[in-house]
Amino acid sequence: MNDSGLFIPMYILKAHIHAMNRNFVAAHALLDSTMEIVKEKHWINSLRTMKACCNLIEGNISQAEVELCKAESRQPFWLLVNTRLLLVKGQAEDALKTIIQVKTKALQEMQVSTIIETAVLEAICEMELDHEDAALMALNEALGHGAPYGYIRTFLDEKAIVPLMETYLKVQQTNTKLHWSFVLLSYLEQLIEHRYSQGSLLDSLTPREKEVFTLLVDGATNREIAERLFLSEGTVRVYLTTIYSRLGVNFRAKVMLIK
DSSP: OOOHHHHHHHHHHHHHHHHHOOOOHHHHHHHHHHHOOOOOOHHHHHHHHHHHHHHHHHOHHHHHHHHHTTTTSSSHHHHHHHHHHHHHHTTOOOOHHHHHHHHHHHHHTHHHEEEEEEEHHHHHHHHHHHHHHHHHHHHHHHHHHHHGOOOOOOHHGGGHHHHHHHHHHHHHHHHTTSOOOOOOOHHHHHHHHHHHOOOOGGGOOOOHHHHHHHHHTTTTTTHHHHHHHHHOHHHHHHHHHHHHHHTOOOHHHHHHHHH
């Protein structure tokens, strides 16, 4: 593996796609095989954190907790997965504290993917605490950041957010929160419509973006992708940025690839 910073995030993303498609055997096999050839501790921790995320999606809470303990970190990726664990365990107040911490830093550094994900999780935490107005405000913030970039998966991967999106839509239609700056109605309707379709995680990508993604997860470098698809390397980087945005990647893969 010539460049861990290029390939490991893509393997993590591919494992996440397997997990969201309920193919947990493939997800864990990919992560386990990658851990066998990686030496850097921070990448091993990231892979373990993804295993914990897959376990949470699968409903294996105890194993998720084991993996998080092994990979204990203060990186945003670990903190966000740990937040989901806290939510599952009914510890919404502790989860909310962590979310606010991560979101504050993300806002300072303008990490759009992380801002959206933390705002979505903040909304879920507030719902668990029966704070509907606060939950709607957090969702409004997430939608406001997501609309300009067409984010879909970051919302749809959180099943608990769907009822709140429907409530938000009703509020928007009745204008009962006039002091809010609402997002475009078409964007919100698109999110809800996508939620009730049974498409793949990659359905939000254009045909060209799927070509780029397929080559990258097969191990092609940016230069090789450019040569095979008759593109410039700069154009490939633009495609990768869009792909990460649409799929909601938040472990700095996007930043690594555009340096």
